[in-house]
Structures are given as C-alpha cells and as structure tokens.
Amino acid sequence: MILVFAENQKGVFKKAAFEAVTYGYKTAQALGTDCVALTLGSVEGAGELGKYGASKVYNIASEQLNAFDSSVYAAAIAGAASDLGAKVVVLSHTSTGKSILGRVAVRLNAGSVAGVNSIPSVEGGFKVRRGVFSGKALADFEIKSDVKVVSLMGNAIQPEEGGAVVGVDALEIDLPTSRVRVKEVSTVEGTVPLPEAELVVSAGRGMKGPENWGIIDTLADTLGATTACSRPVSDVGWRPHHEHVGQTGIAIRPNLYIAIGISGAIQHLAGVNSSKTIVVINKDPEAPFFKAADYGVVGDLFDVVPRLTESLKKFKADA
Amino acid sequence: MKILVCVSKAPDTTTKIAFNADGTALNKDGVQYIMNPYDEWYALVRALELKEAAGGSVTIINVGPKENDTVIRKGLAIGADNAVRINSNGGSAMYIAKQIAEYAKGESFDVVITGKETIDENRSEVGAMLAEFLDMPFISYASKMDVAGNTATIDRDIEGGTETVEVDTPFVLSAAKGLAEQRIPNMRGIMMAKRKPLNVVEAVAFDDLVVPVHYELPPAKSAVKLVDPENMDELVRLLHEEAKAL
Numbered sequence: 135m136i137l138v139f140a141e142n143q144k145g146v147f148k149k150a151a152f153e154a155v156t157y158g159y160k161t162a163q164a165l166g167t168d169c170v171a172l173t174l175g176s177v178e179g180a181g182e183l184g185k186y187g188a189s190k191v192y193n194i195a196s197e198q199l200n201a202f203d204s205s206v207y208a209a210a211i212a213g214a215a216s217d218l219g220a221k222v223v224v225l226s227h228t229s230t231g232k233s234i235l236g237r238v239a240v241r242l243n244a245g246s247v248a249g250v251n252s253i254p255s256v257e258g259g260f261k262v263r264r265g266v267f268s269g270k271a272l273a274d275f276e277i278k279s280d281v282k283v284v285s286l287m288g289n290a291i292q293p294e295e296g297g298a299v300v301g302v303d304a305l306e307i308d309l310p311t312s313r314v315r316v317k318e319v320s321t322v323e324g325t326v327p328l329p330e331a332e333l334v335v336s337a338g339r340g341m342k343g344p345e346n347w348g349i350i351d352t353l354a355d356t357l358g359a360t361t362a363c364s365r366p367v368s369d370v371g372w373r374p375h376h377e378h379v380g381q382t383g384i385a386i387r388p389n390l391y392i393a394i395g396i397s398g399a400i401q402h403l404a405g406v407n408s409s410k411t412i413v414v415i416n417k418d419p420e421a422p423f424f425k426a427a428d429y430g431v432v433g434d435l436f437d438v439v440p441r442l443t444e445s446l447k448k449f450k451a452d453a
Numbered sequence: 454m455k456i457l458v459c460v461s462k463a464p465d466t467t468t469k470i471a472f473n474a475d476g477t478a479l480n481k482d483g484v485q486y487i488m489n490p491y492d493e494w495y496a497l498v499r500a501l502e503l504k505e506a507a508g509g510s511v512t513i514i515n516v517g518p519k520e521n522d523t524v525i526r527k528g529l530a531i532g533a534d535n536a537v538r539i540n541s542n543g544g545s546a547m548y549i550a551k552q553i554a555e556y557a558k559g560e561s562f563d564v565v566i567t568g569k570e571t572i573d574e575n576r577s578e579v580g581a582m583l584a585e586f587l588d589m590p591f592i593s594y595a596s597k598m599d600v601a602g603n604t605a606t607i608d609r610d611i612e613g614g615t616e617t618v619e620v621d622t623p624f625v626l627s628a629a630k631g632l633a634e635q636r637i638p639n640m641r642g643i644m645m646a647k648r649k650p651l652n653v654v655e656a657v658a659f660d661d662l663v664v665p666v667h668y669e670l671p672p673a674k675s676a677v678k679l680v681d682p683e684n685m686d687e688l689v690r691l692l693h694e695e696a697k698a699l
Contacts, residue, residue, distance in 0.1 A: 149614075152599055169557075178564075198552045202616070203583050204581060204584070204590070204591045204593070205584075205590060205591070207668065208581075208585065216573075227609060228612060229594060229609070229612055230611075231609040232581070232593050232594070233581055233591060233592075234581060234594040235578060235581060235586065236546065236547075236571075236578045236579065236580065236581025236582035236584075236585060237581045237582070237585040238584050239528065239578070239582065240546060240547065240550075240585035240586060241585060242663075245545070245660065245661075245662030245663035246546070246578060246662075246663065247546070247663060248576050248577060248578050249575065250578075252464070259666075260672060261666060264574065266573065266574060266575060266668070267464070267468075267470045267573055267575075268454065268466070268572050268575060269473070269671075270470045270669070270670075271470050271668055271669065271670055271671070272669050272670075272673075273665050273667065273668045273669075274665070274667040274673055275663050275664065275665050275666065276663065276664055276666045277663045278661075278662055278663065278664065279662040279663075286534075313590040313620060313621070313624075314534070314590050314592065314618050314619075314620050315607070315618060315619040315620070316616060316617075316618050317617040317618060317619055318616070318617040319611070319614070319615075319616045319617075320615055320616075320617075321611065321612070321613045321614030321615045322614055322618050323613075325613070327612035327613030327614075328612070328613065329612050330612065330621075332572075333698075337607065354614065358698075362627045374598065375616065375630075375631060376610065376615070377616055378630075379619065381466060381490075382491075382629075382630040383463075383491070383630065384610075385575075389698050390563060390692065390696070390698035390699070401466055404466070404572075406696045410696075411692065411696040411698040412694070413688070414677070415640065424677050425674075426674060427674075427677045428674070428675075428678065428696060429677065429678050429679075429680055429688060429692070429696070430677040430678070430679045430680070431572075431679070431680050431682050431685075431688065432679065432682065433682025434682075437682065438682050438685065441683075442685040442689070443690065444685070445685040445686045445688070445689045446689055448686070448689075449689045449699070
C-alpha cells in the first residue's frame, strides 16, 4: 500500500496535496497496489482526494495537529504507516514536508529521498530521480529498505482527476505532546505562493528602484502570475524576503518564468533552472541569463514590459 | 549555551559539474571545495553571535575524510572553539545524521544547528533526522532567532511568508538566509585556528538504506530564440503555440 500525506493549510488542501495523491496513485499502479491518503487536523472535504486516485482517506483529527510541530506530525504519519502496513510513504517537498521527512524515515527505519521529480521506476529495484547540484544535474537513487519514504517536488507533475469522492475513516494514533509553540503565521493573501505557482514574473536590479514595480505587478496580474525577485533586490529591501528566488532564496520550477532586468548570475539560475519555459527580457545582449533562456527579448524593459502586457491583454480578450 | 554546528563540504557554486563516463560519480578534476554556504554564513555565524552575547561554546562537526580538515579549520578561523570530525567517506543523509547523533548524545548540547541544505545534494534531510535520533524539537529554515534564557523565538520560512514559533532548549535548527551575516576570517583567527582542538572520532557502523546509482546532466538547452522587442504579440504567440506555457 502507498500512503500519501495530503497537506492542508487552515483546513484547505494545498495544490501540493493533489499532486502528491496523483503521484501516489501512479506509483501504486506501477507496483500493483492501492493508494490511500492521510489528512491531519480538521479538513474540509477530505473525500475529494478520491478524485486524484486515493481509494480511501484516513483522518487523524487530534486538536494538537492544527498547529505544526514536526515531532507530532511525524509520529502521526509514521504511526499511520505502521498501522496500515504502508510500504511507500509519499510527502510533499514543502516547508512542512522538509521538516518531517527525515523524522518519518528514522521512525520507520526507511530509506528516503527528498524532492523527487518523476514516478519511481520499479524494474530491478525501486529507483527515484531528483535534481542535484542545485539543478545542474539529475541523479537516480535506489531505496533498498522494505519501507520507503519520498517527498515530491512542487510542479513536478500535475494533479490528474479521474476517480470519485471516497469515504473518510477516522484513525486513532498515540501522539507525543507538542514542544513547539506556534505564535504567529503570516502569509501573503490572495496570491499563489511561489513554490506552487505555475506562472512567475520575476524582476531584478534592472528595475532601478522599488517605485518602478508597477509595470511588473500589472504584467503579473494580467497573466495571473506570482511575482518574484533576484537576491540584490531583496537584500536592499526593494522587495520582501519571501519573493527571493535563487540559491539562497527558494528554488522553484514553474511552467513559465519571465525574468526581467535580471542578469542571470549562477546563484540565481540555481533556483530557477528547472522552470519549463524561461523568458528573459534584458537590454544587455551579453547577459548570461540568455544562455539559459528559451525566449529572449533584447530591449529596454520599461518599453518591453508594458508592450508585453498589452499583447497579453489582447490574447486573453481573443481567447 | 553549548552549541553544535554541523558543517559540510560542497563544490563551489560556480563549479562546472561533470560525471565519470558511466555516470556513477562526480568527476572531481578541478573542482574547488568550500564550506557549504548555509552552514558557514548562517548556522555558524548565528551560533557565534549567541555565544558572544551569553557565553558558552561553539563546536563544529563534520562527517568526512581527512581532506575535509581544511574546511573545518576555516570554521575554527571564523571563531568556533573546537571541532570534531567523524572519520568516514560519508553516505546517505541518515548515515550522516546517525554519526552526528551518536556523538551529540553524550555531550548535552543546548542547540544543534545545520544549514537548510547542502548546495550539492540539496537534500535538507539531515536536520530532521538528527532531531529524531536525539528526540529534540526541530525548526526548519530559520531566518531569525532570538534567545532569552532557555527559550528561543524563531521565524521560519514557509510558503509565501513566515511562521513564528517558541521552543525551549535543547532543539535542532536549520539555518536559512537572514539568520546571520557572513563573516570573513581575519589573520588572528586563522593563526588561532591552527592551535584549536580538532578531535577525530571513528564512525559507527550503519548500513545505507538508499544509494545513488546514476548521475547525468540535464538535456542541453537549445539556443535562445530572440524575439523583436517591438513585436510582443509574437512572443505571446510563441508562448501559447510553441511552448504551451499560456
């Protein structure tokens, strides 16, 4: 059996949850077994996970799980995996997943691979693939233990619906007392968080100052994209810290990454080089980013960006 | 406050990555190694700041072969008091976490800090494993930490924002950008580092449950397609019809 931990935020599933269940379902098919999902805390419509391939959904409703502590979450997931006899545990490679994967693996004495980006190959051993060297290479790992734990990179696969809503069973697991007191959670409202975003508009020093970001916001709004920025721009405080993508910021892999006024230092590329399509807009034809781009526009961003916004508006109106 | 900082060695960010012919190992020719930046810039420096403010000691630990001593000496030059190297050729994340946990168990550290990930493996697994082996709370991706008495208040990066938590010592923390500012070792630090203790401890036996079997480079990008800056309709058309990104 494959057990997928489907993450929720304030009772609502994240996109990562649907990706993880889809991944679990496909892995189960490859192994000739079934896929069940686990939800923690109070969740709306947990049975919906059946649409993505879960044959059953289990919920551990303990109040303790409404605030995050990696020890408690790991005990819940590892406990459920043991009770249900799961052979593969699938998590999401999110801030939550990164905090618990190692703990779950130790508890289950399981080999683990974090941030996998494709369905396992199961011929002659259980092998999974992930990016290494900050996106500069790919590696296949074989997990040799009886029980296996993997976490799925965001946007590596898309959620696929096909099944029907399934029943939700309550599960009782003994949980340890939480040792972490969550004081405050502050997240931006109304936009898709960067790691989940399929479309990203990112800008850098070429913008000359924070007062010029209006054209970036307008382009992002037109496209329905999330905004990001390069390191120098977040370091000087033109943009918030959580928008910084790159080696020291966050690594993303959207379907479309539009880089505006960013030269493309290797540290920046390390965070975005797995994007499916990269567009670079820069007035310097020698900018290193053009080497990593699919499409390039050499020109003054203050002319090009509003023009691109107009073309997109036209495209959307015609569609 | 007694602090343990876990440091690893990684190829410099600008290294051109290549593998041997059968794709089983990194081609190490001409590769420059550095201390993993998250360990050096954020984990180690924040540990030193805490010690400077409230007293105590900072120990650095590395799991690796003798070649790693240069990286360890750099950590001592930046200001760590002493170092431990678990003599080993490394292994899976769990192997490394097990080695560090075996050492840390007998030392009663108040805080154990790792970088959020290494820039070669990008696993971010060791911190959580270490916390589980030591039965300590684990706070990942910390971008701010203040300590008062035995209680730490920590901001950690989450999707699209931050979560603020409070935790009592002992605990394990993984360090992200923002936790501290990089320090460059000075000549006095470099001289002193030569006399600071670096204890070598033999590794405990632990079988890897996961092994790398194959490495490869991603398919080469085809050359960039340049679009006339006057004709953004064309870019939109390409993104829609060719790239299928819209």
